[in-house]
Amino acid sequence: MKSYCLYSILSLAPMPGNVSLIVDKLRTKYDPTIALHYTNPFELVIAVSLSAQCTDKKVNEVTALFFPALAQRADHTAHRERLQIETLAHMPLSEIEQHIRQTGFYRAKARNLQRMANTLLEQFNGIVPDRMKKLIMLSGVARKSANVILGELFHTSEGVVVDTHVKRITQRLRLVSPSAMGGKQKVYYQPHKLDYVRDASPEKIEKELMRILPHELWNEFPHLLVKLGRDACIAQRPRCDVCILQSVCPVSRAV
Numbered sequence: 001m002k003s004y005c006l007y008s009i010l011s012l013a014p015m016p017g018n019v020s021l022i023v024d025k026l027r028t029k030y031d032p033t034i035a036l037h038y039t040n041p042f043e044l045v046i047a048v049s050l051s052a053q054c055t056d057k058k059v060n061e062v063t064a065l066f067f068p069a070l071a072q073r074a075d076h077t078a079h080r081e082r083l084q085i086e087t088l089a090h091m092p093l094s095e096i097e098q099h100i101r102q103t104g105f106y107r108a109k110a111r112n113l114q115r116m117a118n119t120l121l122e123q124f125n126g127i128v129p130d131r132m133k134k135l136i137m138l139s140g141v142a143r144k145s146a147n148v149i150l151g152e153l154f155h156t157s158e159g160v161v162v163d164t165h166v167k168r169i170t171q172r173l174r175l176v177s178p179s180a181m182g183g184k185q186k187v188y189y190q191p192h193k194l195d196y197v198r199d200a201s202p203e204k205i206e207k208e209l210m211r212i213l214p215h216e217l218w219n220e221f222p223h224l225l226v227k228l229g230r231d232a233c234i235a236q237r238p239r240c241d242v243c244i245l246q247s248v249c250p251v252s253r254a255v
């Protein structure tokens with residue numbers, strides 16, 4: 001027996017009342033911790049920047065060699081982060097590119113990383129800032145990345161991370177209304193049955209999630225959806241038959 005009403009499906013009306021039930025179910029299966037590896041705040045900023053258009057697994061493979069390379073002269077753990085920032089700020093761009101090449105878009109990423117290191121030294125005394133408005137001053141750190149960093153390092157949140165998984169799944173679950181989030185690229189799972197809007201606005205979805213989610217869930221909820229998106233709620237062929245949310249999902253294909 002599904003716990004949504006026919007009216008909601010037909011009208012595509014959002015069902016924010018399902019949020020706590022959804023979170024409870026997701027928690028039974030998924031770990032909401034970040035998959036990126038890091039040992040200090042600067043390393044996290046690098047890892048988050050490199051994760052754009054790249055899998056966390058690949059980023060971890062790359063940073064496993066890159067981070068130590070930035071800290072070769074560190075004689076003490078306490079100096080490691082500062083040394084890494086200074087090393088990156090002065091490293092030849094071509095060398096940075098070689099280190100991060102496998103993460104894709106490596107030229108732009110290398111440029112951003114170096115600028116980010118310089119800004120940290122020049123404007124923040126080598127300390128990763130703890131506010132959104134300062135974090136987004138760092139090259140390569142937009143609002144989404146800043147939300148990840150704030151949640152992970154400072155356990156605070158000034159917004160909700162909306163990546164490709166969150167964008168798709170919040171629409172599928174009708175936590176947000178696909179018809180009210182902008183975009184034109186409608187994806188149907190059956191003729192005339194809307195699945196989600198591929199190019200819906202992340203900004204609109206974030207605003208809506210900030211309205212319907214309790215503040216204490218702003219960090220955890222996106223992590224849970226990302227895990228669900230990788231495991232079951234895949235873009236093209238969702239595995240509804242094994243999905244933990246099939247009983248509450250309006251677009252479940254499970255029979």
Ligand code: SF4
Nearest residue numbers: 233238240243249252
């Ligand atoms: S039931 Fe299917 S569409 Fe719904 S959340 Fe699960 S995998 Fe995604």
